[in-house]
Amino acid sequence: MKNLMLLSFVLCFGIAIGQTKIPSAESQIKTAxxxxxxxxxxxxxxxxYNEKGELVTLREGNNGLICIANSPKRNGVMVSCYSDKLETYMARGRELADSGKNEAEKRELRKQDIDAGTLIMPKEPAAAYMVTATKEDYDFETGALTNSKMRYVLYKPYMxxxxxxxxTKPSAPGMPWLMDADTHRSHIMITPADNN
Known part of the structure; x- marks a missing residue:
């Protein structure tokens, strides 16, 4: 009986420790x-993310920009916004990740989809914006960030x-460059130089 009680305690404690707390919708929106x-x-x-850790719509939009709050699984903070013309590409990446595909598999499967015309990419470069910060620079309750870094990306296949x-390689701080040139995931990277 003692062993059963101890096992129950260990399991409950392990489950409680393993759960990740999700910020409020307001906090997630502010950070995103x-x-x-x-x-x-x-x-x-x-x-x-809802209380189960599932990706959901926290707020509807009307201007063609989609923003994603920080994943509760991430160690640190990364939020992004992108043109809705990239949503099929981004959603396919999330779908493949959720099904357990690694980065190489995701890359190959999205390439196959784009080349087959089943995953439609924009004909003109479409923008994405990313902000990163450490968890120490993130206020969980309010969603405020300090000391964050910004990166800009323009996606268009086969540039x-x-x-x-x-x-096609980083050349100077803050200078745009073309990453993954001549591939289905080619994109222009712009990372502002630190002013420190």
Whole structure:
């Protein structure tokens, strides 16, 4: 009987420790909108997490920008906003991750989808914005961030260095460059230089 009680205690304690607390919807929305240009913040759609850790719509939008709150599984903070023209690409990536696919598998399967025309990508570059911070720079209750870093990305499949005139490797702090050139996931990276 003692062993059964001890086992029950250990299981309950382990479950309690393993659970991740989810910030309020208001806190998640505030944090997610750090990645949005100011002019789009009021009308951006915001996805975040419910108490079960499932991705849900926290706020509907009306301006073509979608923002995603920080994942409760992440050690640290990363929020992003992107053009709704990229939603099928982003949603497919989330679907593949949820099914247990690793990064290489996700990359290959999305390539197959794009090349087959079943995953439609924008014909012109579409923007994504990312903000990262450490968990020490994040206020769980209010959603406020301090000392965050911003990155800008423009996605369009199969861009080349020759077509864009961009280097295909980082060259100088803050200088745009083309990552994954000539592939289905080519994108222009812009990481502002630190001013410190």
């Amino acid at each position: 909108l750090y990645a949005s240009p100011e002019m789009y913040q009021d009308g951006a759609k915001v996805l975040g 080349s260095g020759a077509e864009t005139g961009l280097p």
